[in-house]
Amino acid sequence: MSSHVSNRARVIPLRPVPDESAGPAPREPLWRDVVGDVLRRERLAQERTLKDVAESARISMPYLSELERGRKEASSEVLAAAAHALGLGLADLLALAHRRLARPAPSARPVPSARPVGSRPAPGRTEAQSRLGDIRLAA
Template sequence: MILLRHELGEVLREVRTGQGRTLRDVAATAAVSLGYLSEIERGTKEASSELLASVCDGLGVSLSELLGLVQQRVEHVETLRAPVTLPVGPAAGEVSASAA
């Protein structure tokens, strides 16, 4: 099962580390508790829309940009978890009705 909070946390961490920033730096810029931001990145806490907007401001990204990245990540995870369908034909040694 895909948990949105996990995917959101991973995207936040990727954006932050991609900017070469620390949790402490982003937490201070976003006016969010360091511990709470850490829990959001680890996917153990759900972020409210207000808190998420503050974190986006702290990271210098728009909410729509962040959610677009989350969408891409969720789509990727869904494809990894999708069942693989294999072509089904007659078993070895069986003759199909049309060939008989």
């Protein structure tokens, strides 16, 4: 009898091995889908048409439609133009998109609000800019 020891190294996974019985892991959203969703929600909240916003942003209506549906990746210049046409700054648009990405999981503990509950937004701000005050900051 010969005692043969295997030369195979033991592999230790760096990430936990997913439990296949629980189904596939949730997919990270694409940036273009998130930004497009924010653009569409803002446009609809203002009760404006694609044509109106596209003309104001000086981009084509079909292109704006494709941006809203997440079919196209927009340059920062196009995103800024679309944001400005909606009365937002580029930073406002990106903050709203970040807020959608950073929503805590239902089981996560809440993070204190960046603005005290019940406080009013600064005068002269749009509704979308006012909602930016609801962004949660993590320490």
